[in-house]
Amino acid sequence: MVNKNRFHLSTSAAESYESQKVPAIFSPMAERTLDAISLPTRATVLDMACGTGVMAKAVSARLSEPSRIVGTDINPAMIKVAQENTPSNQHKFEWIVAPAEQMSIQDSQFDLIFCQQGLQFFPDKKAALKESSRVIKTGGRLILTCWAAIPPFFQTVADVLERHVSLDAAKVAVNPFIWNNAEEIQELISDAGFTVSSPIQLSVTRNMSASINAMEEELLATPNEPVLRSLPEEKFSLVVTEILHGVQKYKQEDELAMPQLSYLFNAFKH
8 A cells, every 4th residue: 555654653763863863864954955945035845754843843944934834754753843843934934745646736736856865665666757747837846865874873873773772773774775776866857747857966964972871762753663662771771882883984073974875866857
């Protein structure tokens, strides 16, 4: 089934995602993306696989005229956090729980669609891109980012999880990053009805506290949350300690500053 949610997060994980991962990487990623493109003064915008709405909120801060901004995500917990943190500004926000492959939205609604680090998670990527083509206006623009490689931080996490938890947990840790063939992604976007140029690479830095508590929150704000919470306390502490040791070279005073590379695809509906 296309709407099977393989990446469900609990409410606590979604809240940790907003407090931990958004400032660490997804907000900087959104700003780098917006710096790399041009925006109109007003637009009807869809943030597809919006998570807690980081891209929708970043776009809203840059649109100078009142606009309609819609966020969709398959995770109800993510949408709940997005709703609770909706900006109080001139724009009209809507938050919808829906899989990317079957959004309950009428045809040809949007001038701009953003999909930040979501495509790699979709069970049926072709269907999701076809759906984005359905709801965007002719001449509208799809701005899509996908990670370009496994970041060193997550490779360290995977290595530690494989040693102390399971191979499955290790695979979950790097899953967002392993689908990174730029030509394949470009072809999928093109086949969905878009004219798309070669991607550009964006380099962003994942900044987070080097503390034990911050690393615990980072790990628990992932689909590995259930298995990690089931570990004995001493084993979970060992996992956290070993990951922190493995990324020591990225430590700057009390912070970790770890590089990540992303592709940015800029496509137009024809």
